[in-house]
Amino acid sequence: MPDSAALVPERSRPWRGVPGFLAGATALAALGLAAGGTAGTLLATDLADTPAVAGLPVALHLSGSAVGALLVSHQGSLGHRGRGLALGLLIGAVGAAIVVLAAARGSLPLMLAGSTLLGTANSSIFLVRYAAAQAVPDGSRGQALGTVFFATAFGAVLSPLLFGPSSSVARAAGFPALAGPYLVALAAFSLSALLLAAGTTPRVPLLGRAARVLTAGTRGTPGGLRLQEALRTRATAVALCALAGANFVMVGIMTIVPVHLDRHGAGHGIVGFLVALHVVGMFAVAPVTGRLADQHGPVPVVLAGAVVSLGACVLGAFGDGGATPMTTVYLVLAGLGWNAGVVGASALLTESAPESVRTHAEGIGEATMGAAAVVAAPLVAAVPAVWALPLLGVCAGALTLLATAELRRVPADRRDPIQRTSM
Known part of the structure; x- marks a missing residue:
């Protein structure tokens, strides 16, 4: 044959x-x-x-x-x-x-x-x-x-x-x-x-x-009501919140850190090198976080990203703003946290949104990330420097609590997606 x-x-x-x-x-x-x-x-x-x-x-x-x-x-x-x-x-x-x-x-x-x-x-x-x-x-x-x-x-x-x-x-x-x-x-x-x-x-x-x-x-x-219903499911809402939260924290950190480094005398070469390390953290580990989302489900990956972002904010709050090893660590952690949050949330959004409205939901997710960035940059730049990283830490902490609450409600079989349960 x-x-x-x-x-x-x-x-x-x-x-x-x-x-x-x-x-x-x-x-x-x-x-x-x-x-x-x-x-x-x-x-x-x-x-x-x-x-x-x-x-x-x-x-x-x-x-x-x-x-x-x-x-x-x-x-x-x-x-x-x-x-x-x-x-x-x-x-x-x-x-x-x-x-x-x-x-x-x-x-x-x-x-x-x-x-x-x-x-x-x-x-x-x-x-x-x-x-x-x-x-x-x-x-x-x-x-x-x-x-x-x-x-x-x-x-x-x-x-x-x-x-x-x-x-x-x-x-x-x-x-x-x-x-x-x-x-x-x-x-x-x-x-x-x-x-x-x-x-x-x-x-x-x-x-x-x-x-x-x-x-x-x-x-x-699709009809507006059908899209609205899809966006109100628990998993889709978590995915959108995670996308927005991860981008808010990352953009906020990268808005203030270069300014702090410059004020503490770091040269452009040092600033560029540290930013490059941050970018590597944002993207280079994506195959690992993607595989983890496949093996263990996307919500634990979102949770891990929120915890890492929270850790970056805590380290940054105790730093002096100069080009120190601590600054290097929390910039890399900020990139890793963003990566896990966005990869996990993207996988969750792809799983949770019905096929008929999936591309709309994906676009809304990306627009939500953009909106969070537009809010984060001027907000963090406007508050006093000593409050900026603690403010971002509060946001990362809220995202951690949200992901933790959802993780407890994930079915034992990750192939039975949580998107079927409405909020």
Whole structure:
């Protein structure tokens, strides 16, 4: 008897390489991440000739990311997940081009408008993890999420390292040096969008075999009541709270720590090195946390992330703000806590949301993370320095208590998901 798989046309078979393909596209796009952070702050300060506007591009970038998440997830709900991801990256590329033009013309308003559009690329980069989870069986979703996050680490770590070379390229092309990271973002987002578009088109050799995943969806917007009911289930609510809490704590820490280091005399090289260690903690351990979510369930991973984040806040509160070993430890712990919280919560959200509203719920989760970041950055910057880390510790503690309460209610068989029980 012939192998039954041999009777199935090659392009109609599931492609086991989909998570790897998506991870590669994500790593490429992540090369442009530095444009929305350090480069935006420096460019805005340079254009306005005052540090008072330094936070504006970051806030607008995060706002654009939150709105972009809803746009991308809406496309996914219509059966156009790949198209939505590519669209978000292309809009981000347009935003990068606008910022380059703004830098050349010396226009702060134009730069802020471009920064807002740039944020939509972030939403695509981080929503790819859900497409990877959809491409594998239920018991491997955490690992697929971790694979994409691990790939993000390559781009996220390399992105700031391209700051100097890209500035030289920008000057050689007749642009201001600070336009360099945005030129990298323009190229990275555009190429990644092309890869995802190719994966969405079945006619494209090899890559087109990802179309089964990238065109999956409900092909119809669910009713508002049905989506509301899905978001009110206990597991989905925990996932959304965990995503928001993890991002709130991490963004809060990274808003104040560089300032503290600078005030205590740490050079830019030391600050950059410590931030790089933090980024490694955020992404590099994702395959491990993803596998743990598959083996033990996502809620224990969320709980572990909350506890680690709480520990980071406690250590930070007792630190002196300088470049000490304690600072290094709590920055790495902050990254590890964020990773466990986001990977665990993402796996929980994927399990708990019904398939008919899953892509909408994923977009809401990403928008919730963006909203938490938009609140955290100015809030932590506004409170006195001695209160900042204790405030974040309270938030991490609340998340720990929430996850602990839910952990006690997880069924013995983790394959009987808790999402069936309403709050």
